[in-house]
Amino acid sequence: MTRRRWTRTPATSKGPAGCGGCDYDLRGIPVGGRCPECGTVVPEPPAAPAVDRGRPDHRDSGLHVVAACQYLAIIPMSGLLLPGCAGPTLGVISVFGPVGRLVALRSGWRRSPLREIEPEGLGPLLHRLAAVETCFAVAYLAVIIGLLPDLAAFPILTAYAVMATISVSVTNFRLSRIFDGWEFQLPALLARLGFGAGCLAGLSTITIIAVWIARPNPDITAMLGVIGVAFGIITSLLAVFAARDGIGRVEAVLITDLIEAHAEEIGREPIPLADRFRSPRVSDPLPIEPERPPVRKDLE
Structure with a gap:
């Protein structure tokens, strides 16, 4: 029994379509092969031109992590952590919000080149808010795992919910001031709307706390609690x-701005926004079979 020997087919040429000796169409002929007309060896495809895409560390700013962790603030802002609303599971999940923001700002933002051109005071403001909120979140986590007495649970929980509301509201207010100078007014309008919604969420949380302390009637307390939590979820979202x-x-x-400034420093044109994070690709795939040139009528 003979063993069949398999050979690997070399890669096809992605270089110029025409042969350098006779202009024969070389598409589909492997690299290292020969032109059927003149026998010229098919060369390696030319290397893609170097494209400068800005400083390589501009993606490590941590702001995208800060933005993503903002969603976890819905849990304390909406009043879901108050007694009778939800268990400690949501509380443990919500702690990852301020902690993640603080870690991202400390590890990424401090050494990011974006910090050099940031709007004045935005980075330090986000850092201070995340640090204070992290303190209350860690204290609330200590209550959950039993490191602090139960008497401190309600004050710490209330302070954590109020601080989360203040953090989101102040962030929206600062963003609205930044966006005031933009020609496109939608970001500023959305930031102002977020600031107002954050204030309403804080009032809803305070109302739930007041009702829970007063306890006028079990039915009224339960009804107002459900309405307050539903309203808090909508506004906090x-x-x-x-x-x-x-x-x-x-x-x-x-x-x-960073990429455009870097492009000016090295004397190159800035890359369009849609192509900044894309690698160059071959737009026209090569066919498997080479296309034969048309036969000249005078040679028939």
Whole structure:
């Protein structure tokens, strides 16, 4: 029994379509093969031109992590952590929000080149808010796991919910001030709407706390609690979405400015926004079979 020997087919040529000796169409002929007309060896395809895509560390700013972690602020802002609303599972999940923002700002933003061109005071403001909110979140986590007495549970929980509301509202207010100078007014309008929604979410949380302390009637307390939590979820969702959208817009603008400034420094044209993070690709795939040139009528 004979063993069949398999050979690997060499890669097809992606170089110039015409032969250098006779202009024969070489598409589909493997690299290293020969032209059927003149016998010229098919050369290697030319290397793709070098494309400068800005400084390589502009994606490590951490702002995208800060923007994503904003969504976890919905849990304390909406009043879901108050007694009788939800268990400690949501509380543990919500702690990852401020902690993730603080870690992202400390590890990425401090050494990011975007920090050099940031809007004045935005980075330090986000860092301070995340640090204070992290303190209350860690204290609430200590209550959940039993490191602090039960008497401190309600004050710490209330302070954590109020601080989360203040953090999102202040972030939206600062973003609205930044977007005031833009020609496109939708970001500023959305940030103002988020600031108002954050204030309403805070009032809803305070109302739920007041009702829970007063306890006028079990039925009334339960009804007002459900209404307050539902209203808090809607308003906090709007406020958090506005903060996340605003931070994402600021990061996109900073990256654009950084790449354009870097392109001017090295004397190259800036890459269009749609092509900044794409690798160059071959637009026209090569056919498997080579196309034969037309036969000249005078040679028939």
